[in-house]
Amino acid sequence: MSKDAPSSALPTHRAQPDAQGFFGQFGGSFIPPELQAQMDEINHAYQRISRSYDFIQELRSIRQHFQGRPTPVYYCKNLSNKIDGARIYLKREDLNHTGAHKLNHCMGEALLAKYLGKKKLIAETGAGQHGVALATAGAYFGIPVEIHMGEVDIAKEYPNVVRMKILGAKVVPVSKGLKTLKEAVGSAFEAYLADPVNSIYCIGSVVGPHPFPLMVREFQRVVGIEAREQFLEMTGELPDNVVACVGGGSNAMGIFSGFLDDPVELHGVEPLGRGVKLGDHAASLSYGSEGVMHGFNSIMLKDESGAPGPVHSVASGLDYPSVGPEHAYLKSIGRTQVGTATDTEAIDAFFRLSRLEGIIPAVESAHAVAYTIKLAKERPTQNILVNLSGRGDKDIDFIMQNFGEYADRDY
């Protein structure tokens, strides 16, 4: 590029990450050498295949005919009027097949596996949402799926275990250590390393070693591309603000990536749980510090020994002690704002959206709605587009058992 090239020729955010998987200082690949060879293989295959005409056409067809995309953008007239603040719009990922955004990257990962001739999809799951989405993709492609899940989580998230079994996935119980997500990750990696030629590891968010944060973002990008076009068509302008909840960060990166080069404020919302004390929340970007976990460098919550810290959130899809490296990077350069919503703010928003709009959100997505309600009051002349990452059917029993009194309130 000549030195007087116009600024529009500067690399856009899509140029991230670099060839080693770094977004600024964050990301990369911090894994044992034997695993690195496998990651390199996945990376090369992804770079080659995902840009081929056949792959792109097949994924487009799947999104339209199987997933039901594009999902709509919806104006929340009642909620907006009630708040008397900003105009609030939702990107309805709750209407994506299986009821959440996760199927977007699972179908992409499974399609890549099909092109590579893989015979098995392997993953871990915590709450079971990623397991269900991957089991769905496996059923679609006729590729066997093996989901590793801690025994504690199996007992806690039984309905999702049943869904995975109905869809034909093999659920492998993990009985080591605390029998939860961390041990399940180890177990899934072990199974993958035992047969990397015939199997492929499918991650559940924009986390893990390179190339996963890149791959998952690119498969989720469809959310942002659709939403930008739909919002422009509906209103004739861009949104002033885009809001999404952040666990690992995949639904947020999906919608953010449609607006990174626009003059639009991007807000990631982390779960503040019961409060700011370590162990009471999972707001990694807000309260964490730099460190390596699960094969990548990012901002994470640590205990006194520097190990991944204890986390809590009412939303099991958000209780992760680190965050996707691109989020750490975008925050560090000031491109994104990071806000929070507590457990009770999220529950209040869960009921508010249900009552006022007839939409029961996932308790994860309710964090984004809760923050949006606060933002809408501060910015009455603006508009806000929220990524409603999933529907709340999975949460209704838990919420009525633990927060039933909210159902008797007026909204």
Ligand SMILES: *Cc1c(COP(=O)(O)O)cnc(C)c1O
């Ligand atoms: C898993 C999940 C999330 C959190 O994951 P991200 O990678 O941060 O998007 C958010 N919403 C729903 C509905 C989920 O199932």
